[in-house]
Amino acid sequence: MLPSDGAALRDRVFAELSQRLPEDEFKAWFDPSKVSLSSSGSNCELHVRNVFMAEHYERNYRVALEEVLSRVAESPVRLAIRVNGDGSALAKPAESANGEPAILLPATIPASAAPIPAAIANGLVLNPNYTFENFVVGLSNRLAHAAATSVAASPGNAYNPLFLYGSVGLGKTHLLQAICHAILAKTPGLNISYLSCEEFVNDYIASVQNMKELEGFRARMRGVDVLLIDDIHFLAGKEGSQEEFFHTFNTLHNAQKQIILCSDAPPKDIPTLEERLMTRFSWGLVARIDTPTFETRVAILKRKAEARGTPFPEDVLFFIAQNIESNIRELEGAVTKVAAYASLLARPIDLEVAREALRDALEVASAPVSIADVQAVVCRKLSVKTAELQSKSRTKSISKARQIGIYLARTMTNASQTDIGNAFGGRDHSTVSYAIDTVKDLLHSDSAFRVFVEQLADEIRKSKL
Ligand code: ADP
Numbered sequence: 001m002l003p004s005d006g007a008a009l010r011d012r013v014f015a016e017l018s019q020r021l022p023e024d025e026f027k028a029w030f031d032p033s034k035v036s037l038s039s040s041g042s043n044c045e046l047h048v049r050n051v052f053m054a055e056h057y058e059r060n061y062r063v064a065l066e067e068v069l070s071r072v073a074e075s076p077v078r079l080a081i082r083v084n085g086d087g088s089a090l091a092k093p094a095e096s097a098n099g100e101p102a103i104l105l106p107a108t109i110p111a112s113a114a115p116i117p118a119a120i121a122n123g124l125v126l127n128p129n130y131t132f133e134n135f136v137v138g139l140s141n142r143l144a145h146a147a148a149t150s151v152a153a154s155p156g157n158a159y160n161p162l163f164l165y166g167s168v169g170l171g172k173t174h175l176l177q178a179i180c181h182a183i184l185a186k187t188p189g190l191n192i193s194y195l196s197c198e199e200f201v202n203d204y205i206a207s208v209q210n211m212k213e214l215e216g217f218r219a220r221m222r223g224v225d226v227l228l229i230d231d232i233h234f235l236a237g238k239e240g241s242q243e244e245f246f247h248t249f250n251t252l253h254n255a256q257k258q259i260i261l262c263s264d265a266p267p268k269d270i271p272t273l274e275e276r277l278m279t280r281f282s283w284g285l286v287a288r289i290d291t292p293t294f295e296t297r298v299a300i301l302k303r304k305a306e307a308r309g310t311p312f313p314e315d316v317l318f319f320i321a322q323n324i325e326s327n328i329r330e331l332e333g334a335v336t337k338v339a340a341y342a343s344l345l346a347r348p349i350d351l352e353v354a355r356e357a358l359r360d361a362l363e364v365a366s367a368p369v370s371i372a373d374v375q376a377v378v379c380r381k382l383s384v385k386t387a388e389l390q391s392k393s394r395t396k397s398i399s400k401a402r403q404i405g406i407y408l409a410r411t412m413t414n415a416s417q418t419d420i421g422n423a424f425g426g427r428d429h430s431t432v433s434y435a436i437d438t439v440k441d442l443l444h445s446d447s448a449f450r451v452f453v454e455q456l457a458d459e460i461r462k463s464k465l
């Protein structure tokens with residue numbers, strides 16, 4: 001059982017957390033004036049002031065908090081993160097356990113994919129929103145979309161295999177599942193199997209010990225009419241699974257059964273992928289999904305805002321589309337954030353609200369970051385001069401600032417290593433690489449350093465708003 005006295009509970013939990021976190025970080029996020037805890041039975045609530053704090057705790061501290069709470073309670077504890085409001089500003093205030101007006105963090109707030117109830121049809125677990133109707137077609141995904149629709153219309157006869165690739169958050173999973181939905185709607189009798197490559201690998205490993213199970217696994221994989229495997233790049237470095245998949249592939253392909261794969265890289269760039277698989281993956285159609293153009297981003301944002309019943313004015317759509325370029329999942333996240341922020345403060349969705357909502361989330365900058373922007377913040381925060389960053393000086397504080405500057409320039413701007421080397425006093429390629437690696441290593445090993453560098457990056461982004 002947890003202590004029912006909120007203050008006593010908080011003292012115990014925070015005391016333990018203070019041991020785990022760097023002092024600055026602990027002070028910044030676990031000051032009793034900012035957060036409080038309450039409990040009833042094995043449920044516990046963390047109360048925070050706004051939706052952005054909620055998101056931050058969700059992302060960074062939920063696991064640690066649940067661990068500590070479970071230890072204190074000596075049984076598993078589930079934590080809910082709640083945003084306190086004054087009631088009046090909330091569209092629909094919900095009652096929290098202790099009667100305080102609160103709203104639950106909207107499920108879609110975390111940057112990661114929102115948990116959407118899955119539809120199960122023919123034993124397939126599919127996201128009901130991932131349909132062709134909900135997929136916005138633009139220059140960047142036109143080919144992949146066209147190929148996906150023709151495969152769905154005539155499985156086994158169009159392109160075999162269909163191989164889609166592109167970076168994260170660009171709609172690969174959406175298209176794969178849209179194919180499933182379309183086939184199920186048209187020919188419900190077809191035997192479709194949609195699984196992540198990880199599931200394929202895990203099922204294979206689990207069955208390999210036992211001949212009977214292995215036969216069962218093979219029969220399942222090789223007996224389908226349509227096989228879709230998501231994130232096939234997960235086969236990298238897994239020789240046994242590659243071998244098994246090779247045979248699965250051959251059996252299905254010979255029988256003219258449809259195979260659809262997606263990956264974050266084209267077949268030739270999947271590390272350690274066997275040559276014979278690489279060639280097979282390229283037998284049908286390999287279609288790349290690019291990052292969406294500005295117009296497509298606007299169209300996607302518009303669709304997402306309308307789908308949640310909160311149409312956005314055009315200038316807001318433009319603002320978000322200008323600032324979030326690379327990832328459609330982030331575009332969706334931005335829509336949710338702006339809508340949640342406006343509803344929380346009972347304000348209309350306008351440019352000002354969008355700016356505030358997204359500035360607090362520290363994700364967007366209104367103009368691209370330049371090397372000079374990075375240097376300006378690094379110099380200000382680390383008390384060095386630009387000339388010193390560019391000098392030959394090897395004084396510890398200066399070379400540290402220089403390395404951080406080079407790293408941030410590399411990760412936050414589009415500049416090449418050569419440009420960066422030039423901007424930091426004509427340094428050569430290997431010096432630039434060395435600086436980046438050094439900072440990366442430190443980011444891994446030293447959490448206080450990581451927090452510090454993240455704060456610098458936030459400062460740089462803010463300087464552009
Ligand atoms: P990937 O599998 O490539 O990482 P997802 O398919 O999971 O990306 O897409 C990320 C999010 O973006 C999903 O919520 C998806 O619905 C949405 N999305 C991606 N592309 C589009 C598009 N063209 N139109 C509408 N929504 C899209």
Ligand code: MG
Nearest residue numbers: 172173174230
């Ligand atoms: Mg995916």
